[in-house]
Every structure is written in structure tokens, then in C-alpha cells.
Amino acid sequence: MSAAPGLRVLITEPVMERFADVLTRDGASPHTWDWALDGLPDPAALASYDVLVCSSARAPLLDAMTGLRLVQVTGAGTDKIDTAALRDGVALANTYHHGRSIAEHVVMVSMMLLRGVMASDAAMRRGTWSNAVATPGHPFGGVLGGRTLGVVGFGEIGAAVARAGAALGMRVRTVRRRPDAPLPAGLDAGQVDWVGGEGDLLALLAASDVVVVTVPLGPGTTGLIGAAELAAMKPTAVLVNVARGAVVDEQALHDALTERRIAGAGIDVWWRNPRDPDAPPPSYLDFTGLDNVVLTPHQSGHTAEVFAGRAGDVTDNVDALAAGRPLRNPVAR
Secondary structure: OOOOOOEEEEEOHHHHHHHHHOOOOOOOOEEEEOOOEEEEEEEHHHHHOOEEEEEOOOHHHHOOOOOOEEEEOOOOOOOOEHHHHOOOOOOEOOOOHHHHHHHHHHHHHHHHHHOOOOHHHHHHOOOOOOOOOOOOOOOOOOOOOEEEEEOOOHHHHHHHHHHHHHHOOOEEEEEEOOOOOOOOOOOOOOOOOEEOHHHHHHHHHHHOOOEEEEEOOOOOOOOOEEEHHHHHHHOEEEEOOOOOOEEEEEHHHHHHHHHOOOEEEEEOOOOOOOOOOOOOOOOOOOOOOOOOOEOOOOOOOHHHHHHHHHHHHHHHHHHHHHHHOOOEOOOOO
């Protein structure tokens, strides 16, 4: 525990309250930890805080926090932080820990799609017993081992997905911005069958049995997987998106699934966030009636292990700030 004077920390992300024991080191932290879950403190109180722990922060809040020294984001994304409003000298840091959790989600969803779990579950709930032995023509399921895993993007999540796929005996292929860059830690040439550049996306899609989208959202990746890209996929292939909804064209994916031009999809990330103002639906198209999709509400990284690790990073960074040590995961701006 740091012996430096305690700092004042304001937390606006509700989920972090569930890890208060980690943040406060079971009450032994020298810092003051305040939660703003039912509204923000008044401007005079806001000015007294050294650290803001949050998932989003807009200019009015940042302007009021005149004593602010660190904005600590509770996840990897900093796109909801109004960085233009951060004064000089205010540090920005993020945290990760979600790679393995998301990779395990990808494996789970891929298995569900290849085994037709959603259709079988629905049939059982209707009282129908149907499988490949009892029902002529009922499709057989498939295993992941021996199939080709195509990973679009090769950052922390993509690398974790590749490690999981390789461990299951899949042939791993990927496209990344710099195909000549060293392989991520824990992967070697014996585990990664092929690495292509951004121009090789269609070739990757055509060769893959399971396509996993992990690239960050930006001007160059919005709509990256559209009608032409889905048409390049095998009709027996499945798509799992754990990146951002807008990386995949909403209408094109719905059409491909409805017309069975691909075998299925796992959708964990959506085109609109119901937490946003006016609560728009996650999609204006109806994916719920399709039995070849697995639908989850952006929860692939939501495991206790992930958030405990993130809480540990947060409290370590508050200690580091108080002691004048370098921060973990600083974000350039």
C-alpha cells in the first residue's frame, strides 16, 4: 500500500461499486472513494476531486473538476471521454483484462452455432425431440477442431481468440494492418497459418469457417463487413462480431442470415445502445426471430475476473499517481 497522502476519487460507473473491496483494498486504501450513482456532487465538491473513475465524461463535468489530475476509464475505450475538455497536465488511462473473457465467449458462441443449439433449444421448449439419429435429415453438428478460424484484427482480443482457436486445433488465419509485425505474445508460426494485410480481407473470409470480427470502430472500419464481404463467406461459415456493431453492415447481415447465405452469426455488439438517450432499440431489424443467431447484450467481456482485474488497475493507478510513479496504460491524447 502506498504511504503517500490520500487522494479524493469520484466514481461514476455503477458497476464498479460491486468491486469496492478491490478498489479500497478492503478498506485499507489511504484514499477517499466516493460514488456518484444518484447524481453528481455540487460544483464546489467536484472541484476537490483528484481522480475521476468513469466510462464516459463530457465537457461540463470535466470543466467543473478543476482539481482533476487523472481520468481513469474503467474499460479499454476512451471514445466517450471528451478529451478536448481535459486541461493540460490531466492524465488519461484505461484498462483491459477482457481478452480471455471475450475469446471464451467466441468459442462458446461458435460451438452453439455449429451445433445448432438455438434451434434445438427452441424445439425442446415446444416439446419436439429432434436430432440426427432420431430424425431423418436433421443436420449434424460440427466441431471446431480442424476448421479454419479467420480473425479480422489482431489486437488483444484478436490474439486471445487466436490462442483459444489454436488450442482447440483450428487453423488460424488473420488480417491486420501490419501483416509483417511480430505475432502477439503466446502465438508462434506453428499456431498461425497465415497473416494477411487489409487488402486480403476477402481472401480470409472465403477461406474461413468461423469469422471473428475484433477491429476497433473508426472511419476505416465502419461498414467493413458489408454485402460483398458476406457474399465472399462460405454458406456453411458463421460470423461472430465482438468489435462494434457498425463494423458490420446491419441490413447486409440481416439479409445474409434471413436468406441463409451464411450459416449463422453471434451478435454481441449492436448498432445502437439502449443506454443512450431515448433508448433506441439495439437494431431496427428483427434478429430475434432467426434460429441461426446467438444474441447477447454486449456482455462477452462481462465476467467477474475482468472487472476485478480492472478494479485492481484503477486502485494501482491511484496509488501510483499519489506516489508520483508512472501510470499503467496511459493513453496519449
